[in-house]
Amino acid sequence: MDAVPGQAAIRAAAVLLEAGKLVAFPTETVYGLGADAENPQAVAAIYAAKGRPQDHPVIVHIAPGADIGYWCSDIPAEAYKLAEAFWPGPLTMILKRNAHIPDAVSGGQDTVGMRCPSHPVAIALLSAFKGGKGGVAAPSANKFGNVSPTTAQHVRDEFGAMVLDEAEAAEAAAHAYAAAITARMADPAEAETGAAGAGSAQAAAALRLAVLDGGSSQVGIESTILDLSRLATHGPVLLRPGHIGAQDIADVIGAMPNLPDQTAPRASGTLESHYAPKAPVALCDGAALADTLARLAAKGRKAAVIHYSALPQAKAGAHQHMPSDAAGYAFGLYAALRAMDQTGAELILVETPPQHDAWLGVNDRLRRAAFGSSGIVETFLQS
Numbered sequence: 470m471d472a473v474p475g476q477a478a479i480r481a482a483a484v485l486l487e488a489g490k491l492v493a494f495p496t497e498t499v500y501g502l503g504a505d506a507e508n509p510q511a512v513a514a515i516y517a518a519k520g521r522p523q524d525h526p527v528i529v530h531i532a533p534g535a536d537i538g539y540w541c542s543d544i545p546a547e548a549y550k551l552a553e554a555f556w557p558g559p560l561t562m563i564l565k566r567n568a569h570i571p572d573a574v575s576g577g578q579d580t581v582g583m584r585c586p587s588h589p590v591a592i593a594l595l596s597a598f599k600g601g602k603g604g605v606a607a608p609s610a611n612k613f614g615n616v617s618p619t620t621a622q623h624v625r626d627e628f629g630a631m632v633l634d635e636a637e638a639a640e641a642a643a644h645a646y647a648a649a650i651t652a653r654m655a656d657p658a659e660a661e662t663g664a665a666g667a668g669s670a671q672a673a674a675a676l677r678l679a680v681l682d683g684g685s686s687q688v689g690i691e692s693t694i695l696d697l698s699r700l701a702t703h704g705p706v707l708l709r710p711g712h713i714g715a716q717d718i719a720d721v722i723g724a725m726p727n728l729p730d731q732t733a734p735r736a737s738g739t740l741e742s743h744y745a746p747k748a749p750v751a752l753c754d755g756a757a758l759a760d761t762l763a764r765l766a767a768k769g770r771k772a773a774v775i776h777y778s779a780l781p782q783a784k785a786g787a788h789q790h791m792p793s794d795a796a797g798y799a800f801g802l803y804a805a806l807r808a809m810d811q812t813g814a815e816l817i818l819v820e821t822p823p824q825h826d827a828w829l830g831v832n833d834r835l836r837r838a839a840f841g842s843s844g845i846v847e848t849f850l851q852s
């Protein structure tokens with residue numbers, strides 16, 4: 470059964486965000502670590518909590534129906550068509566940013582990533598936050614370079630003692646609410662910025678976060694990212710493949726997105742080594758899987774296996790049998806990587822998934838998870 474936070478929990482989370490605090494929340498792709506996108510100190514706290522480099526831009530999440538014109542300028546007609554077709558949903562669009570967006574959000578670039586998520590808890594939170602007119606800056610709620618979280622428990626596993634328990638979160642929200650009221654009575658004109666400023670200083674100092682539990686993220690891998698900021702010169706560019714595919718996009722805007730070239734903007738999710746568990750990950754063709762496992766076992770090596778074909782031998786050790794459709798596989802991928810990592814395996818062997826288009830997002834994440842581990846199986850077999 471998926472958890473459903475009530476109105477009070479949603480309201481408390483919105484108050485915390487308004488006060489400059491960090492709130493991890495579910496989206497349909499992965500859990501995000503959110504902060505008020507218009508509060509530079511709150512956004513800085515995200516970077517500090519994640520241990521993420523300061524120059525990596527974060528996506529701004531908005532409620533359904535919110536005005537992207539508030540955040541972006543020179544918005545092409547394609548962006549409105551795509552928003553109409555896929556929002557709320559797992560598509561992020563990179564657009565020219567407006568001046569009031571803090572540099573911390575855009576990583577100093579002249580663009581901003583915009584996304585309207587479809588998870589009901591994300592929608593409720595974004596609709597409550599600043600009366601539905603705000604934006605929540607949120608990267609995935611994991612430490613930098615780690616596997617993205619697809620459950621609230623994954624977020625707790627990532628951030629440990631930094632996570633506020635239910636009573637602490639309620640107390641922090643009550644405190645933030647009282648502070649906002651006091652500020653409003655003292656100086657109504659400055660109430661908004663005053664309360665936010667005070668809260669964000671505390672957030673940065675204490676680095677705690679609240680977690681809204683909305684069950685498992687249904688898509689399971691991060692949103693598709695499409696760069697529309699240089700349409701005239703570069704066309705639409707697919708910066709990160711995801712559940713919404715290139716053909717889905719082409720069907721709406723009449724043009725197939727290009728793949729990024731050397732001039733494409735930096736994106737942390739596009740670093741080669743990303744989404745990596747602690748144990749090295751190696752891809753292995755299905756045909757060679759049983760034999761490779763047997764040889765590793767003969768060498769006394771502890772390997773865990775993620776497979777989608779029938780593999781009776783896998784039952785002897787730690788293994789995860791995945792669905793054989795791309796959507797089902799993506800849904801379970803990050804949980805499987807985490808679970809196999811927790812078995813204490815020295816190596817996670819992953820059966821190479823099918824290579825057709827529907828699997829682009831899954832193969833992209835697996836390739837990155839396996840980056841830097843090439844030759845690891847041979848090394849283990851020789852030693």
Ligand code: TXA
Nearest residue numbers: 498501526527580581582608609691692734736737738
């Ligand atoms: O599904 C998702 O997109 C999740 C959920 C929480 O919404 N978020 C997510 O955020 O994956 P993050 O920060 O882990 O990955 C966002 C990616 C990064 O690679 C970042 O560099 C890129 O989006 N990005 C954000 N703004 C950008 C911009 N203005 N230009 C280019 N890339 C940008």
Ligand code: MG
Nearest residue numbers: 608609617738
């Ligand atoms: Mg991430």
